[in-house]
Amino acid sequence: MKIIDFNNIYVSYEVNPVLENINLEIEEGQHWAILGSNGSGKSTLIKLLSNDLYPNTKYKFKKLIFGKERWSIFDLKKNLGIITNDLHNYFEKHGNFLTAYEVVLSGYYSSIGVFKHQDFTKTQHKKALEVLEFLEISHIKDKKVHQMSTGQLRRCIIGRALIHEPKAFILDEPTVGLDIKAQNSFLQIIRKLSSKASIILVTHHIEEIFSEISHIAMLYNKTIFKQGEKKEILNSDNLSKIFESKIILEEENQRYYIKSIE
Numbered sequence: 611m612k613i614i615d616f617n618n619i620y621v622s623y624e625v626n627p628v629l630e631n632i633n634l635e636i637e638e639g640q641h642w643a644i645l646g647s648n649g650s651g652k653s654t655l656i657k658l659l660s661n662d663l664y665p666n667t668k669y670k671f672k673k674l675i676f677g678k679e680r681w682s683i684f685d686l687k688k689n690l691g692i693i694t695n696d697l698h699n700y701f702e703k704h705g706n707f708l709t710a711y712e713v714v715l716s717g718y719y720s721s722i723g724v725f726k727h728q729d730f731t732k733t734q735h736k737k738a739l740e741v742l743e744f745l746e747i748s749h750i751k752d753k754k755v756h757q758m759s760t761g762q763l764r765r766c767i768i769g770r771a772l773i774h775e776p777k778a779f780i781l782d783e784p785t786v787g788l789d790i791k792a793q794n795s796f797l798q799i800i801r802k803l804s805s806k807a808s809i810i811l812v813t814h815h816i817e818e819i820f821s822e823i824s825h826i827a828m829l830y831n832k833t834i835f836k837q838g839e840k841k842e843i844l845n846s847d848n849l850s851k852i853f854e855s856k857i858i859l860e861e862e863n864q865r866y867y868i869k870s871i872e
């Protein structure tokens with residue numbers, strides 16, 4: 611089953627085209643990194659996936675998510691855990707009185723917080739605890755959002771999606787704002803998550819491409835410049851092109867890093 615099956619998609623903001631001729635097929639079980647420089651259209655691509663934006667109907671296109679053309683927002687969220695920093699910021703602003711446990715539980719109603727009229731079953735409560743355990747944040751169960759570190763809140767937000775056991779997660783620059791240690795432990799959590807669901811990691815940080823990532827798509831010049839298996843696509847030439855710099859990429863123990871850039 612294909613998670614994403616896109617063909618000939620164009621997206622414009624008002625009259626300006628931002629994405630052109632997007633063709634992308636992502637199979638269940640694969641893990642992808644979507645790479646692109648600032649302004650290359652990564653966020654736009656995510657908005658397309660979350661149905662916050664629609665393709666330009668001037669062009670004949672295919673846009674299937676799990677084989678379906680139409681989704682209700684709620685059903686889509688159950689299948690596809692989309693984790694953006696907008697959501698993180700929203701919780702910081704409007705949900706800072708919530709505990710870690712409540713943030714996770716709120717996923718059942720896709721609400722910001724839990725309310726008296728919302729009923730949760732025993733199974734749902736149990737699941738919320740399991741999710742906290744899996745994400746290694748059981749110890750902050752009763753901690754409130756305003757007392758949490760950035761990494762802790764981000765894990766809670768993943769937990770909020772994880773209660774639905776989605777088949778795939780789309781993570782938009784998930785390590786923004788994390789220090790080196792927090793970044794590393796967060797990446798370990800994402801790797802753990804990759805045993806449960808497909809990961810689509812949207813980033814411009816090469817060193818975040820963990821070993822389980824099997825495929826790469828590179829956005830450049832409003833379109834997908836290259837895509838395919840990591841070993842074919844992730845190289846100095848392709849990176850130099852999309853970041854418009856002379857980049858030497860190195861790999862050691864399945865970790866990639868930029869050796870030099872001019």
Ligand SMILES: Nc1ncnc2c1ncn2[C@@H]1O[C@H](COP(=O)(O)OP(=O)(O)OP(=O)(O)O)[C@@H](O)[C@H]1O
Pocket residue numbers: 623624628646647648649650651652653654655814
């Ligand atoms: N609401 C909008 N209205 C008009 N143009 C927009 C809008 N949002 C984004 N754009 C433009 O679309 C292009 C792609 O932007 P997008 O945010 O998708 O890039 P990105 O790859 O996510 O960038 P970054 O890495 O900086 O987050 C940019 O040229 C941007 O200026």
